[in-house]
Amino acid sequence: MAVQCWSNILKKAKKTALVHDGKRKIHYLFEDGKEMAEEYDIKTDDLIVRKWRKKNSLGAQGQWEVEVGDSYSTAPLQDDLIKESSSNPVLMRKDTKTCFQWRVRNLPYPKEVYDVSVETAERCCIIRTTNKKYYKKFSIPDLDRCQLPLESTALTFSHANNTLIISYQKPKEILTLEQDLLRELKKMKGTSEGDVDCKTQ
Template sequence: MASAWLEKLKSSHKTCIIQDGRRKIHFTFSDGTELAEEYNLSDNELIIRKWKRKGTLGGEGKWDFEVGDQSLRQQLAEGLMESSSNPVFTRKDKKSDFEWRIRNLPYPIETYSVTVDDDNKHIIVRTSNKKYYKKFSIPDMDRAQLPISQKWVQYAHANNTLIISYKKPTEIINMEKSLQEEIKKMKASKDGDVDCNPS
């Protein structure tokens, strides 16, 4: 249920800073899992969501990006460059839609098939020339225990990029609004939280 996930967020330890035109929130859950989100200050649009879970041997885990372009940040941090011709899969949400972009896919639109899997939990991208295959879930829908429906999937192709969108259901939109209201209420406190309202 969306409400159960919202309650989990509310009960976590949260810190918040305003920096570089972004509201950055860090959540720490009781099991040690960390969640970091960054929102654009002007329109509250989600720019980055990333997770860090404890390593298998209890050590520090790595940040795993759910929303935002991880490959670009890794290149900057590590000085490594992926092949510029490899497909690059990233998620960038809009207010009313989940959106994914797969760069470096040069094939015409009729080459692609974007379908919901039989389990109603995954979206599958295939090309008729068998050059690309990708299966992915929508973690927000999983957390809210909502099925994915084919009728809300749309896709387009431009500039060697396949753009896939999925219309957010009302439950997700309402949950996101509630979370924004919760974030805006955050004030400075003695345990290190920072006032999240711009001064």
Template sequence: MSDWFAQLKKAKKSCIVDGKLKRVHFDFGDGREMVEEYNLDTNVVTRRAWRHNKELKGEDKWEVEIGDPEPVYNKEETVLIRENSNQPFVSRRITRTNLEWRIRNLPYPIETYSVTAEPDSKNLVVRTANKKYFKKLPIPDLDRLNLLPEQENISFSHKFNTLIITYKKPKALVDLEKAVLQEINEIQPKNQDMMNCKPS
């Protein structure tokens, strides 16, 4: 189907089930690890995070691709450290039919915003007419399939100081996700120990 799907099939996979979530760990054998969390009711990915092992002392941090960013703690005081709470920040979601970005702390009315597909950089670009905000949004889901973003698939809305950008999934991505879901559904949890799953 694609080089990306071939990598997923080849990766060493394991999983755990925790309530309504299925966590699947992919080890690609080249220092890359990916963890996806699937909602068992919807079969939609609710979280995807990456770690790139660098053979240095200490644990490498997970980079969140889908879902809310990891909280940052002060190691000595175990106190959550936040940037200015008024600064805009981006989180990503996936639904059955769409890719979604939520940019919080954007108070301007909806007519202020433009969201454009830029095939040359493979990004979506968010701009405000008042020049107060500019952001490039990568789309790794499309990039893995060598697909370019198309303007006709973009829509957006604004409420509660949050800009919600929706990108309709192309058929190739929908088909890929179905194939990946079928692949991970073959990793069955052991009944005697719900916290371990049979590696594939």
């Protein structure tokens, strides 16, 4: 089963834990050389950040790519020299316990302008506007990794304060996987300085 396969990959990864600033930070090094870094709120256990890094074709470390969280707050300073206008729409993912959730800031149009749909064949979600002012296609990597189908009925959206909020109900397989993983992560002996190697086997 694909969910079990992803769960095994997570278990086999070399993990390091660091508790700092009210956050539990976990660094994963996978057998294929990819790295994943996650940050959880210690009080709520909410996932705040998930980012990935892989080596480029020359073997050097690539840039971190943010999957969950605000990519602007984690971007290196030199990237700030050229940046998008602050009035452009910005898509970021911020999950809840039961939903994958995306927010698109700077979208002032009323709710009836938006059409948010699941494209099962392309394995993605698409945001369209009837006024042709915004179009965005995005995937749900968590479902891809576990090879779970996308369901139209799991998708809902709302609009408030110039922000479009899209929620996708997490399937029970993902909820179980996340709970099991969190239990494992809490067993790790995190240090406040870092640089300790912790196995969860």
